[in-house]
Amino acid sequence: MHYLITFFIKNGFSSKRTYWLAALALIPPAVTLLLWVLKPHIDGGETALSLYRFFPQINYHLYLHFLLPLITVFMGTAVLRDEVEDRTLAYLITRPVPRWTITAAKMAAGIVTAALLLFFSLFLTWLIILFDAGFDQWSRNTVQIFQSAGVILLGLFVYIPLFTFFGGLFKRPVLAGLFFTFIWENTVSVFPGNVKLLTVANYLHVLSPPLQKIDTGLRSSIFNMIMPGQSISDATAVLVLFICMALFSAASTGILYIREYRLDQD
């Protein structure tokens, strides 16, 4: 299992997909940098925006609702499909390893790779925020960053198995994954009532650094409209995420026992 994970991590870093996703992971630090450059001009320079105060928004929009789902959709759906489409699965399933370990090892490799990309991105964002706030403020900023990193890690543990399952289930798993994350989760997040309990993002929001109400201007209207209400406890959110992780992992590791892949023609 340990060797399989290492092997798949190496495979991951030989893939062009990883490099494209690494480039995308630079978007949040780039946006943060842009905000830092532009902030004297926001609000007419009178109430210059603190990046520290703005971080929950960056985390919410750029990490939880953009980068995390995007990276996990592409990496998760590729867990089985890469080996099937490259027809290398035959080398793996004819070795004396249980089939579930192949999927589990590849998911673990996907989580490690995605975490490296996201944490590197988060680290760059943190550096820019520190630069803005002053390095003497590092402890206050660091708490938020670690909280965000923890939530991202939890998200990886749920989304990667979920999209691995999509990869085994759907003919066009990337489309299905993008629909789930960008249409379903984003739409349902702003619905009133309990519908949002059917999204993974809802539980990640609960554990994330809280979005702060912004009281003035157009930004206030937009942010306050989409800001999720915290209706469940942290413990419940963690429990639900762990249950999702267990269910999705079981479903995805079971695919190779149920579904047969015709890797080549007779």
Add this chain to the structure above:
Amino acid sequence: MSIEARNLSKWYGQVIGVNNLNFTIGPGVTGFLGPNGAGKTTMIRLLTGQLKPSKGDAVIDSGPVWNNHHINRRIGYCPEADAFWSYLTGTAFVESLMRIHGLTASEARDRALNAITLTGMEGARDKRIGGYSKGMRQRIKLAQAIAHDPDILFLDEPLNGMDPIGRKTAIDLIKQLGNEGKTVVVSSHILHEVEEMTDTILLINHGRLLAQGNIYEIRALIDKHPLQVTISCSDVSRLTARLMDFDDIQSIQFDRDRSQLTVETTSPEEFHRRLPGLVLQNNIKIQSMWSPDENLEAVFDYLVR
């Protein structure tokens, strides 16, 4: 070690992959012969546990193969598909699969290098597989199949695309493994390839087993089919006229310049017995005579017709 198919069937929806196969394969080299689409790959994938039988069982040493990863410790598999993690070098490819097989790093390295040497790939072992020729890729696939010294080998079209030297190396290696008592199953649609490796064959077409056994035993099975004999002689027209007097002659065909004829007879022994007298009586000189039926290709043609 023995491989067994017991009423083995596999269908994909309404398409039959293989249909009610029953056979046992023992040590030595056995050839799976059949045209493209005959069901050879499906059969190998059933026997290596990659596919679940729709009906019946694929069995190795009395144990079912499906969902039994332990049996894979004793199996080596060379897939037909030209598939690799192509960024790896030849050595890294074989070594990685040995590590996945459960060998330690040093064991995996030693076994990989040994297998690479046996397949004649030592000169290219540190190049990336992406830069290999088709023949080199075939050989490195063969190397990963034999590196862990398995008791049973399944080689799906292993000689495809190999150059003559590579073919000879591979054929000698396969024969050697068979002589060592390993159970080696080789699939091919090119009959003379298999003929060079073994006399023991299974003929497959449309997912059905047409015949199993020694090539000569199989030939005996098809005695009811006419034997073809091609004769090149000094007077084709006269010989044709004489041969047409006999009831066992089913057809006679000429080549374009009428320098030779091909006869189909339902009584080969009788034909060979009377031919010398016939040509002497008619003063016909035979320049050459051969029967394509002595070639495995012809046997195969008869059986799949």
